[in-house]
Amino acid sequence: MSGYRIRKGKEIAFFLxxxxxxxxxxxxxxxxxxxxxxxxxxxxxxxxxxxxTGTLSEGGIGPAIIGTFVLMFLSSLIGLPIALLVGxxxxxxxxxxxxxWTKTLLQIMLEFPTILVGVFVMNIIAIxxxxxxxxxxxxxxAIILMPYVAVYTHEAMxxxxxxxxxxxxxxxxxxxxxxxxxxxxxxxxxxLTGVLIGMAKVAGETAPLLFTAGGLYQSYxxxxxxxxxxxxxxxxxxxxxxxxxxxxxxxxxxxVLLLIFLLVFIPVRMSLKEVKL
Amino acid sequence: MSDFxxxxxxxxxxxxxxxxxxxxxxxxxxxxxxxxxxxxxxxxSTLLRAFNRLLELNKEARVEGEVLILGKxxxxxxVNPIDVRKQVGMVFQYPNPFPHLSIxxxxxxxxxxxxxxxxxxxLDERVKWALEKAFLWDExxxxxxxxxxxLSGGQKQRLVIARALAxxxxxxxxxxxxxxxxxxxxxxxxxxxxxxxxxxxxxxxTHEPMQAARVSDYVGFLYLGKLVEVGLTREIFEKPxxxxxxxxxxxxxx
Amino acid sequence: xxxxxxxxxKKVKKKVIxxxxxxxxxxxKSVEALKNQDVKLADEVVSKKSELAEMDEKIEEEALQxxxxxxxxxxDMRTIACILKMITYxxxxxxxxxxxxNVAKELADKPHIAKLVEIPYMTELVCxxxxxxxxxxxxxxxxxxxxxxxxxxxxxxxxxxIFRECIxxxxxxxxxIKRCAHYAMIARxxxxxxxxxxxxxxxxxxxxxxxxxxxx
Numbered sequence: 001m002s003g004y005r006i007r008k009g010k011e012i013a014f015f016l017x018x019x020x021x022x023x024x025x026x027x028x029x030x031x032x033x034x035x036x037x038x039x040x041x042x043x044x045x046x047x048x049x050x051x052x053t054g055t056l057s058e059g060g061i062g063p064a065i066i067g068t069f070v071l072m073f074l075s076s077l078i079g080l081p082i083a084l085l086v087g088x089x090x091x092x093x094x095x096x097x098x099x100x101w102t103k104t105l106l107q108i109m110l111e112f113p114t115i116l117v118g119v120f121v122m123n124i125i126a127i128x129x130x131x132x133x134x135x136x137x138x139x140x141x142a143i144i145l146m147p148y149v150a151v152y153t154h155e156a157m158x159x160x161x162x163x164x165x166x167x168x169x170x171x172x173x174x175x176x177x178x179x180x181x182x183x184x185x186x187x188x189x190x191x192l193t194g195v196l197i198g199m200a201k202v203a204g205e206t207a208p209l210l211f212t213a214g215g216l217y218q219s220y221x222x223x224x225x226x227x228x229x230x231x232x233x234x235x236x237x238x239x240x241x242x243x244x245x246x247x248x249x250x251x252x253x254x255x256v257l258l259l260i261f262l263l264v265f266i267p268v269r270m271s272l273k274e275v276k277l
Numbered sequence: 278m279s280d281f282x283x284x285x286x287x288x289x290x291x292x293x294x295x296x297x298x299x300x301x302x303x304x305x306x307x308x309x310x311x312x313x314x315x316x317x318x319x320x321x322s323t324l325l326r327a328f329n330r331l332l333e334l335n336k337e338a339r340v341e342g343e344v345l346i347l348g349k350x351x352x353x354x355x356v357n358p359i360d361v362r363k364q365v366g367m368v369f370q371y372p373n374p375f376p377h378l379s380i381x382x383x384x385x386x387x388x389x390x391x392x393x394x395x396x397x398x399x400l401d402e403r404v405k406w407a408l409e410k411a412f413l414w415d416e417x418x419x420x421x422x423x424x425x426x427x428l429s430g431g432q433k434q435r436l437v438i439a440r441a442l443a444x445x446x447x448x449x450x451x452x453x454x455x456x457x458x459x460x461x462x463x464x465x466x467x468x469x470x471x472x473x474x475x476x477x478x479x480x481x482x483t484h485e486p487m488q489a490a491r492v493s494d495y496v497g498f499l500y501l502g503k504l505v506e507v508g509l510t511r512e513i514f515e516k517p518x519x520x521x522x523x524x525x526x527x528x529x530x531x
Numbered sequence: 532x533x534x535x536x537x538x539x540x541k542k543v544k545k546k547v548i549x550x551x552x553x554x555x556x557x558x559x560k561s562v563e564a565l566k567n568q569d570v571k572l573a574d575e576v577v578s579k580k581s582e583l584a585e586m587d588e589k590i591e592e593e594a595l596q597x598x599x600x601x602x603x604x605x606x607d608m609r610t611i612a613c614i615l616k617m618i619t620y621x622x623x624x625x626x627x628x629x630x631x632x633n634v635a636k637e638l639a640d641k642p643h644i645a646k647l648v649e650i651p652y653m654t655e656l657v658c659x660x661x662x663x664x665x666x667x668x669x670x671x672x673x674x675x676x677x678x679x680x681x682x683x684x685x686x687x688x689x690x691x692x693i694f695r696e697c698i699x700x701x702x703x704x705x706x707x708i709k710r711c712a713h714y715a716m717i718a719r720x721x722x723x724x725x726x727x728x729x730x731x732x733x734x735x736x737x738x739x740x741x742x743x744x745x746x747x
Contacts, residue, residue: 095336163373166331167437171387172363172444181390186377487602514604516741526604528536 033258040255043248051252056217056234059245061253063217067134067229068203068260070222071213074138075202079145080195086146087153087194088179103154109147115207117143122211132214134228140208145198152194156187193268200264204257206232231257279348282307282448282478283328288342290323290332297323299502300342305495310470310479312493312510314486316530320502321482322370325450328480329365330358347447363391366441370453372433374425374440381421383436384408384443393444403443411439412469431462435469442473449473451481455488467492486526490514498522500530536601540610543593544669547614547621550586551665553579554621555658557628558724562654565635565717566647573639576632583625587618606738613738617668620727624661627720634713644700644710653689653721656682660728668735676732679746686725693718 044051047059054060086102093099121140126132160183168178184191214227217234231253238250283305290298297320305311313321326332327340330351343350351361374383384404387393394400404421408414413435417428425433434454441449455463470479470492483489489496490510497507498521506519517523524530557576564573594611597603603611660682667675697711697718729746736744 161371161373162334163369163371164375166334166367166369167373167375167440169334170329170331170362170367170369171391171440172359172361173387173390174359177390182375182386186375188377486604490602490604515608517605523605527607528534528604 036251036254036258039248039251040253040258043252044255047252052256055219056249059249061217061231061234061249061256063220064229064231064234064253065256066220066222067213067216068231068257070134070228071138071141071209071230072199072203074134074224075141075145076195076199078138079142079198080149082142083146083149083198084153084191087150087191088157088184090150090154091157092175092179102150106147106151106154109143110151113207114144114205115210118208118211121208126212129225131225132212132227133225134213134222135224137209137213137228137230140212141202141205144205144208145202148198148201149194152197153187153191156190156194157183159190160187196264196268200261200268203260203264204232206230206236209233210236231260279345280307281305281345282347283480284343284345284348285327286343286345288324288327288340288344290320290327290341291339292323292335292337297502298327301504303497303504303507305478305480307478308474308476309494310474310481310492311495311497312489313480313482313497313499314484314489314525315499316525317484319499321484321499322452324499325452325480325482328448328450329362329367331362331367333358363444364446365448365450366444366446368434368437368441368449368451368454370456372430372437372457374428374433374436376424376426379422379424380417380428380436383425384439387440387444391444407439407443408436410442410473411435412465412472413439429462430458431465434458434462434466438466438469446477448478448480451479453482453484456484463488486514486528498525500525536597536603536607539593539597539601540603540607543590543597543614544610546586546590546593547617548665548669550583550590550618551621551661551668553583553586554625554628555661555665557583557625558631558661558721559628559654559658561628561631561635562651562717562721564632565638566651568635568639568643570636570639573632573635577629580626580629583622587622590618591615606741609738609741613668613734616734617731620731624724624727627724631717631720634717638710638713641710644707644714645696647714649689649693649696650714650717650721653686653693653718656686656689657721657725657728660686660725661731664728664731664735667732668738671735671739673736673739676736676746679729679732683725683729683746686722690718690722 047054050058050060052060052065053062055063086106090099090102090106094103117140121136121143125136125139129136164186165178165183168182173182209230210233213230213233215233215237216222216227216229222228235250235253235257238246238253241247281304283303285301285303288298288301288303289296301324313324315321323332323338327344328346328351332338332340340352342352344352346361346365350356351358374380375386378386381404384407385400388400388403394403405414405418408417413432416432417423417436420427425436428436434457438449438454455466458466467488470481473479474494481489481493493510495507496510496513498505498513498517498519500521506513506517506522508518513522514526517526521530557579560572561576563569564576594614597611598608601607660679663675663679667673694715697715700707700711733744733746736742736746
């Protein structure tokens with residue numbers, strides 16, 4: 001009887017320890033979200049719709065929002081096709097030299113300090129072209145994006161049970177057709193998840209943009225080879241200013257960024273559950 | 278043309294260093310159900326996959342000897358495995374219709390991607406034909422656009438059979454097709470085999486001697502990579518010649 | 532699962548052997564009763580009839596259950612087929628014993644015409660055949676069955692000899708006709724029992740080897 005009690009006691013103690021540790025881990029996350037809402041909401045509410053559409057001098061961050069979307073679009077355009085192909089290649093030829101190297105390289109790139117990507121792109125694009133540009137920023141973001149998408153694609157493809165691979169080849173199809181017409185569509189949810197996570201990731205990146213995108217907050221003169229703004233970059237700039245107004249705008253921008261992030265991320269997480277084969 | 282649907286000559290299969298199939302000479306007559314039975318791990322599925330060169334998906338596997346499909350060695354020079362697989366359809370242990378394709382597209386996909394039909398009408402016709410052949414048409418005709426997730430295990434397996442039949446193969450390989458199907462579904466698939474053998478040669482892998490006894494015309498007993506005994510089903514189950522076969526069919530062999 | 536089958540099969544085989552002993556005993560004792568004009572023993576044999584019938588039914592039921600439950604194959608299947616046939620033959624043998632016992636009661640009132648030498652001898656031979664068949668069945672040993680053909684020939688010869696002897700007595704004295712007709716019938720029954728033993732031997736041979744062999 002007492003042995004049972006001790007065991008029961010241990011069980012409860014263990015459960016409590018896990019619960020507390022879990023709480024400690026997730027508390028900061030909720031704290032961040034709460035702080036952003038508390039500080040950001042008043043400044044957004046004060047300006048109203050202008051906050052989303054106006055230029056910085058009008059008290060809005062419109063150009064930065066557009067800039068973020070432009071950068072996301074451009075970096076996806078550059079990065080996605082390559083990343084998908086790399087992920088598929090690593091899946092299809094896991095034992096080849098290139099396949100193995102690709103996998104290792106992707107792991108390294110995932111952990112790579114993003115500021116170095118910024119410096120690198122500045123050196124090869126921004127400096128030779130003589131100006132910051134949306135293209136340079138997008139290119140830097142694409143480098144950040146690619147390993148995410150490639151790794152997720154690779155993982156998603158690897159989740160496909162072998163039996164579907166056999167079934168596909170069993171129909172007398174060429175390898176190209178098997179991969180692109182059957183296996184990639186089969187794992188499209190997983191691949192899409194990777195794509196969206198990659199895009200959410202680049203939407204929040206600051207460091208690679210510091211030396212590449214330049215920043216554009218006072219007008220909507222958008223062009224691929226012109227400097228462009230981005231919300232995280234704007235926040236970074238505003239926080240460095242001594243002005244209280246700028247700080248308030250920075251909080252507002254943080255809220256918008258968080259919402260964009262959550263809007264992309266939550267549906268992705270929800271759809272993850274539905275992935276079934 | 279050969280008299281046999283499948284003939285193997287000194288067939289040996291290795292996984293890395295391990296010899297899985299140890300020199301098999303097998304002859305499968307046309308238009309029969311030929312059952313390959315044996316305990317788990319005896320190499321049945323491996324042998325089956327050598328017939329349509331699906332074994333090549335496993336990079337460890339290596340094949341020696343010959344496999345003649347309708348008289349032609351599929352391991353000969355210049356033979357494209359893709360052509361072999363079009364001739365030799367396959368049904369798997371796990372009912373694996375493509376989950377992201379509709380019932381219709383599951384049957385149509387092989388035809389579409391291999392460009393075997395010229396028009397939408399011809400495609401419709403062939404899909405219907407294949408589903409009818411697989412005894413599935415009446416059960417799915419009203420919901421061809423549904424996904425296979427809505428089908429039962431037995432129906433899924435018949436969908437897979439229809440998918441294979443659509444390409445009009447000569448030979449159908451079945452790797453324990455009822456292992457994951459309930460008894461009623463199993464009975465339907467077994468009945469289907471009786472119909473299909475009029476036009477196709479079926480090689481059926483089973484670990485269940487009873488199934489081999491019920492549905493096959495010939496039986497091959499495979500044990501530890503060797504073909505112990507081959508013969509007419511009714512003879513093998515009444516009076517097996519080899520002691521191992523006797524032990525296997527009476528359930529003494531583990 | 533299949534080990535259960537083999538356990539059950541062993542049990543049923545034991546029952547068949549028990550039934551065989553009963554059938555043989557009925558046959559043997561009926562001739563004893565005839566020889567010693569022992570009405571009590573004859574009654575005892577007749578009373579065994581229902582026991583034999585029950586065993587027949589019970590074994591058949593159990594054997595059929597084994598088929599339904601286990602779908603036996605190869606030797607297991609042949610054993611069950613053999614059992615189903617054997618119990619029929621054994622029932623026939625037991626019932627001939629009962630028939631002879633009934634005749635024994637009828638013939639108990641007056642002394643036997645001759646010494647009946649050949650009928651008890653013939654019975655010994657027939658019972659030995661039944662015994663050997665049961666042993667062969669139990670031990671799955673077909674060497675015991677090798678000379679069944681010749682033994683059956685001997686039985687046939689004995690039956691014919693008894694038949695001729697009886698005809699002679701009948702011709703000598705018409706009063707003997709009824710008794711001698713009975714003797715001839717008994718010889719005929721015994722000869723049938725030997726035939727059944729041969730049929731059993733065929734089934735046992737099939738059970739053990741899977742081959743069919745005619746014993747005649």
